[in-house]
Amino acid sequence: MKIAIVSLLATLVVLQACGNSDNKKAIVKQQVNEVHGIQPDKVPNYIENFKLQYEQLDLQIDGVKYSLSFFDTDDAEKVIIAKYGNGLIYLGFDFEKEQPINSIMLLEGDISDLEDFKPTAILKGSNIELSEREDNMVYQGSIEDVNTKKLYSIRAVINESLLEAGDSTLTLEGNVATLNGTLGTATYIQMDELIKTKSFDTLKFGKVSGSINDDINMHTGRLIRAAKLTTLMPTGSFAYSGGVDLFAAGNQRIFQDGGELGVHSWCCLAGKDAGQLSKTDPAHGAQLTYFREMLGAEKGPEFYFFTINAAPAASIHKMKKAEMVKYSLITE
Template identity: 45%
Template sequence: MKLFSPSMIAAAILLTGCGSKSVDNKTTELHAIKPADVAAYVADYKELAAKLSVQIDGKNSAIEMLDFDMDEGVIYIRYDDGIILLGYDFENEKPKNELAVVRHSDSENALMGENMQLNEQNIGTSITGYLVDKQTAGHYEFSMLFNKSLISGGNSQLVVENNSAFLSGTIGTKTYIQFKELLLDHPSVNRIVFKSVDGSVNDDINMHTGRLIRQAQYTTVMMSDGEAYSGGVDLYAAGVTKEYQSGGKLGVHAWCCEEDKDAGELGKNHSAHGAQLTYFREMLGKDLGPEFYFFTINAAPADDIHLMTQAEVEKYFYNN
């Protein structure tokens, strides 16, 4: 079994401290998730997320994604007593039998997974085996239930201060739920401030999160020390009015992949653009919306990022 590198263990220690057919894309309305199906989609997510759990040496705990590293192929998972490092095949979207645990109580000594077995179930993948303490030779029984909701939910935080809500983290289905709750629980909020949003793990639901922002008539705010990338920029675009301070970072790039190609490599009438074009026509207008979308997917490939210039920010967000 491949062992986790010292740098990956160190990262976990730090974390403990804190379709192909062509269509007329100019007019056709397309949705990855139809608006009428969003409620059922979120209900399915909640059902799956409720089943996420880990048991270590007989003690049960809920789990949630803390972070992930696609280059290293690892997901950092928070549980009650520390951080779990789970090997993950991002290309094929499935976990590996590579695992380690860093406990809050002994963050310098990682427990390493041994004899890990993966078994597919209707509600996800069960991962079972033993954790070994290399210093004491202690063995602890380990079992965890993993399913797609762990990643697709993201790890965003939406913190309310007075009439503003501060958004940070990786956005996903959890973010949509947070905005639904914000609308119900904090009707006086009228500003969404982007602190550090590194992108979306679920673009399909993210577009509906943007629609919640627009329907609520929120102002979206990028402060001089703020940053939003990829799907975070999609949400920033949803503000009925937008505020931007020089120095704030808005990063865009192509999404991946369709037919093993970045979005920028597809023809303009490719159906895979349809849902995003529908979204940006709603947010920025029938002409500027598509122009902005094609600008983003041609500005940088999926594995890179383009930071928007002041002129680009003004062109796309303050002339509509």
């Protein structure tokens, strides 16, 4: 009999714990852990180290120094493409093995309009030697003009900062800042400095092709949200991939007909696009954390999984307005 009484009392305690004075069940919110590629408190050190590395980038042709800035990569051709004062430089790099290849090619000419770029001279590397100095990779040797056969000495120094920087520009006119280019660590620095030193309330997208450094790009989005900026996608402009992440960061988001938001899967984990991974894969963690912050606990994850299933990494899905409304990127 004593055992039965104890059992009854235990049952009553459990029932009381699960209800309130109105006998309604208590709603217990599931705790979701935050995940970051770069922990928020580590961002200042990350930026400082990036700046130190970026200062070490160097290109010298016959003793004349040029600055380097990221342009593109081509995994198939195994090259890193950078801009310099006279055109484009192609540096051999094996992305699978993560090591440089002793090849260089320069295309000289006006790169102000890259869509119509026509090189006025082509120079190819000769006897290129490779070396490593701390975090830097050094290419050194000669380049030959394929037409004149003239030889020039060349020395190029690169490191991870070239690949992480992007080539974005952020220009301010009145209370509107306009963003263009490929996003990266340089974008974070540009945004942080502009928010701290200038007064503006709108971030307008021009032509934003995506992000080369998603880990820092999400923190750029957090700068936008903390500053309560309105994000504007005007007619005739576009934002793809990581650019959409920044559009989502707007405290208010305005989309004009004729603008474009393009999404796709990120790549890769063990050779798989994100859309090929299980929904429970930890690799989704940082993006899920970000979109919960920007679009809410329900719409954020829904939108993220929509993006990685909308198109593979090598393609792009241009969002329909109804999709933007569905995932709360914009309101009707």
